[in-house]
Amino acid sequence: MTEVPTYTFKDFASDQEVRWCPGCGDYVILRGVQKALPMMGKRKEDFVFVSGIGCSSRFPYYLDTYGFHSIHGRAPAVATGVKLANPHLSVWVITGDGDGLAIGGNHMIHAIRRNINLNIVLFNNKIYGLTKGQFSPTSDLGHKTKSSPYGNIQAPFNFGELTIGAAGQFYARIPDNNPNEMADIMVAAEKHKGASVIEILQNCVIFNDGAFDGYTDKTVRDDAMISLKHGEKMIFGKEKNKGIRFNGRQLEAVTIGENGITENDILVHDAHDPNPSMHFMLTQLQHPLPIGIIRSVEVDTFDDRVEDQVQGAQQRSKFKSVDDLLFSGETYQV
Amino acid sequence: MLDDAPAITNGQEKSNVKLDHVVIRFAGDSGDGMQLTGSQFSDTSAMLGNDIATFPNYPAEIRAPEGSVYGVSGFQVHIGEVEISTPGDDVDVLVAMNPAALITNFDSVSPGKTIIVNSDEFTAKNLAKAGYTSNPLEDGSLASYHLVKAPITKLSRETVKDMGLDNSSMNRTRNMFALGMVFWMFSRPLDYTIKYLEKKFGKKPEIFQSNVKVLKAGYNFAETLELLPSAFTVMPAKMTKGTYRIIMGNTATAWGFLAAAEKSGKQLFLGSYPITPASDILHELSEHLHFGVRTFQAEDEISGICSALGAAFTGSLALTTTSGPGLALKSEAIGLAVMTELPVVVVDVQRGGPSTGLPTKTEQADLLQAMYGRNGESPVIILAPSTPANCFDYAYEASRLALEHMTPVILLSDGYIANGSAPWLIRSMKDMPPINPAPAPTGGEEWLPYLRDEDSLARRWAIPGMPGFEHRIGGLEKEDGTGNISYDPLNHEHMVKLRAEKVKRVENYIPELEIDGAQSGDLLVIGWGGTFGSLHTAIKYMHEEGHSIGLAHFHYLNPMPKNTAEVLSRFKKIVVCELNLGQFATLLKSKFPEFNYLQYNKVQGLPFTVMELNNHFRQLMGLS
Ligand code: SF4
16 A cells, blocks of 8 residues: 555545535535545545435535435435445445435435445435425424425434434534534544444525524524533533433433532443443433534444455355356256 | 147056157145246256256245135246247146146146146145136046046155154155156156255255155156056257256346456446345345355345446446336436446346236336336437346346446346246356456546547546546536536537437447348248247247248347348338337337338237247238
8 A cells, every 4th residue: 555645625626616505504514524534544536425416415526536426315325336346445425304314214224224334424404405495304393494384294303313223333413613523523434434424414594594503603502512522521511510411311401510410410421332322312412402423333334244255255165267157066968 | 839749548558659849837836846846857857958948937925825826836847859949838747736726727738638636635625715616636627638646645645654754844745746757757867856855955864865755756656657658758959069057047147247247357246126036136146255246235226226336436347136116216326327327237127017017927018118217318228138048148248238338238138038947058258258348547648537439439437446537427417528517508418419329339339130030031020038939939830831931039129230120121021029018119110110010919927829929920921
């Protein structure tokens, strides 16, 4: 192996004009990815970005890597083929809440449960952007959209719950306004062996502006979100005096120093715990909203198992060429 | 067809009768092991040098209720000293393991032919289940047949009573008794089957021993039985010298892909979702990981082909296998393959449709779906194998065309040839034509993702991992050359025409159409795909009788061979024979409107019989 060149984010920018709406959260994500790629220690030609259809799925065109803009919902399936054909590649799925959780929901859960070593980045803006404003599988109940003028009556998915329910081993959630932290999570996702799911809370300025303001607005964010770090106490708040504890039934936000609560009552985040129960509860917590890497557990991957089987069969088999097979077994002369 | 078959009458003295071909059908409950029985008989016959063709006919239900008519499973074997191209129309020997098997197969047996029944199963209950109001073994309705009543259940159980088998294992040896009887009738040795049983049951000696004992008991029973008047001999066929094996169509398809992967130096990838009658290709390739094959059983049909597209993008020889309903689900992704100009082979083992249709029966009604079943102008190459053995060649050819022309190829097999088996003069790898996949770009030249070969128009194939050729492809319309997204109206029209022209030019890379029988004259029979055996046999007889009849059988359906119009012009009448309502005829009419096309169509889930074809051709030629 020759040494990996030192790249900067410019090396990963393509010559294509970026066509998202001005102010779209996707720009920040693009910056986050372009920042993250040089930090991964991989050669540029070994990255493949696969997307489906939707605003998010234009992403591969804006990166100077191998890219495949496929069809609606199918990116995890295409990416699975890429990874199985060449497991050495770093394969990324770029998708959205409509693409990945509605039309492509089946591929999504199966990619996750197989634990194939893909990095799946889902831009969740809780709306259909490219088709101009219909509710999506993550839209809140009551949300008035073009296709729900009286309010959305379809209960939404929580992608974190879904990931862990599908036996996912890596799940991170991050808002779209912090490219540095986003880059760190992407690097961690790349390092993680297995299906790594990153949900990005992405603001669509045109059709669902401010969908996450309740969490991300400067005036509230320190108290509305909690940034989880493995091995650290789950403490948050402007004053760093709030925390999460387990009250025997569920998680709850508490204030240290009130009602006899001390720091000892506050949970320590263990992202590597194989038991997903705590991670599941964390994905369900709404106040504060956990962000960061919620779960990261390494178990065998599908692509490794495929390679093991192939190599094992190659070592054991008496067939060295197809001729050996064609003339094997019950043949006869005429 | 078998006019020379002996007219057997009851209770005659033993003799040995020579036949040039004979058709035997084994029929029983789907749990009776009829497929195994039939294939043992055909394999043994092939080893003795007979030409053979087989036709399994099994129900869609895995285990339908015992004794029911819809649970009847059949396996037909046609063996001959002469060339055998079909499993045969008329059954010479029917083995019926129960009343349901008799009633459902009775129509295929003409008076004078032999029917062997397991008389133990003709109980009041089973007769009622099959819909008989009186027992055909006793009411005289089979008087004009040579009826052999064998108490197969009783004798089999008696044979193994001391072997310590449980009740159902005892009953499961019955098929060996029937097989032993038929082996005796046709003077076949038992050793091939004994070897087979040893391999299959070697770890369970009591099962192995009891099956062998029952097989021999059946053989001896037939030998000593007064009711079986004749032993028949079918001499070896005059076949090209060489090494043969018996191969099933689906196996041959799988092996054709293995051969293409080795020849092209590409890794083989199969993304597939199980579906009848295509799953055997997935099973077979999954056995051969040692050739570096990656098989991926996906969560659905769409993932099957999309994973194949991912693998094609990454430089593999990529496949997906399916049947009609699955082809429908793959439509959008095939369009993506057309648009991105990636090589992928889609195997459609056709079955009766529409919708779920007749999953285990054959039909040729997916042709227009393959041709047009996508949004937009979306041309693909379409090929069809025509025999179980040449599934190997056309799987290989489909791979060659996909890899060399950077385009999807649909291979239209069908349930009839996929499950049928025949002797295959084994092709050696050194005799297979070269495959030169679209080249990767080299560093020294100017490179764009959609730069093309001047002659074939195939684009170059840069694959992830190659430094300096990072590029993006996708389903949006693209500018020629750069591949950049383009909504320019004139560019779109240019690209649509270019993709069509690319597929059309494949005609320069495929062989010309050949005619079987008369090279010009009165009647040209046109067929494609799995009907070859029946059409070939039908026209052969008539041509030998001196009639001016020829067969143009198409393996290349899109594009068609360059000399097609010229071939069509050589005959006074043209009849297009298909197991659908006229799909290929429709294509021919639109492509070559200057000719008149007659049609002969059948949509019963069954192949053509030679007899019905002959009758029809005679009518068309004014011979009857
Ligand atoms: S519609 Fe919304 S998601 Fe799409 S580009 Fe515009 S702002 Fe971004």
